[in-house]
């Protein structure tokens with residue numbers, strides 16, 4: 001099949017070089033999930049090149065985590081800077097021995113894009129870790145409120161916690177939603193609800209989950225039903241929180257459930273969540289690991305919610321190239337040092353890279369570009385869906401940048417066929433194809449993607 005990118009795919013995928021490389025790897029590192037082996041030196045911008053020389057328009061971007069293109073020159077410059085060299089060779093225990101530059105690295109980077117109303121940050125190494133740190137902050141805040149501000153811990157508390165017993169290790173919970181994905185660490189996995197393969201055989205906390213709205217598409221044709229569904233879910237959230245066997249200290253939600261199937265809800269649903277969590281003293285955590293950093297056409301996915309008061313915490317990773325959480329309430333800083341702490345607290349080298357990503361996003365107005373290009377892309381996919389209604393169902397992501405997805409009968413074979421003509425695309429949920437291009441995806445890439453989809457679906 002001819003390719004729609006400049007250089008055709010010339011081998012089966014994975015090609016012979018990819019397969020040989022994967023075999024060598026598999027001898028020491030589980031390589032069963034490898035799609036193909038990449039030549040990162042040859043990959044550039046929106047295009048990924050494999051070791052067999054096949055070139056693909058990459059609209060999956062390392063599971064939504066390449067922000068501004070392969071081998072981006074601004075990032076390469078940052079990588080070669082003396083600031084980066086120092087951060088790499090002198091990795092600090094940042095809570096104990098920060099450099100004098102650490103505060104400026106944060107202020108000139110991450111703090112420039114802090115969600116409105118959230119002026120504190122805690123850095124981390126991964127999305128899972130960021131979420132778990134946010135849970136810990138929520139638990140400590142909840143107990144601080146129960147105990148009373150300034151009230152010292154009791155001897156009973158300090159002794160019992162070392163035995164994982166009450167009252168020092170209290171029973172408390174974080175609520176999440178059905179089909180959510182919040183990571184794979186022990187705490188975060190208890191809030192992940194998307195697939196058994198992530199959770200099976202692993203002990204978990206007895207924490208509650210609420211139904212996430214199952215919206216019907218097209219939205220405009222199901223407005224009443226969808227509003228009723230969101231109302232039902234909000235009622236369930238409140239009922240479950242107030243009847244759970246132990247206090248619910250936090251509620252975590254993705255602005256768009258991603259790994260679990262690209263499930264959306266309306267701003268009024270999230271406003272309802274904010275109201276309920278405020279009323280019940282539950283910390284609202286927006287998990288922006290996948291939606292943050294511009295992909296929805298706003299810098300943060302929760303910008304679309306139009307809240308009157310922000311989420312209590314916003315976690316981030318992926319496109320940020322680092323991780324952590326923002327927060328606004330200074331009581332989320334625990335009552336004593338070393339309660340929220342670890343040796344590295346993230347990695348200044350990664351935060352320097354993040355600063356370069358942010359510079360590139362802001363200088364090149366990539367969030368605005370994402371909103372504009374996403375709209376055009378959505379319109380074209382809507383036309384394609386009308387042409388292939390059996391194969392493109394429940395198209396979603398209108399006005400959400402290029403955070404666009406649709407359901408189809410056999411996503412795995414669609415992905416295989418797309419790769420065979422030079423487009424690397426991803427899936428999520430059970431039968432969903434999701435688009436996660438980089439923020440540098442342009443108008444010129446739209447026909448490549450749409451024509452490839454048209455061709456592949458036409459041949460099904």
Ligand SMILES: O=C(O)CCC(=O)C(=O)O
Pocket residue numbers: 063181183184258259260290428
């Ligand atoms: O597939 C996704 O959306 C998330 C991927 C991820 O973080 C994981 O699988 O651990």
Ligand SMILES: NCCCC(=O)O
Pocket residue numbers: 033063259426427
């Ligand atoms: N949720 C992990 C997805 C990985 C993959 O696309 O193969």
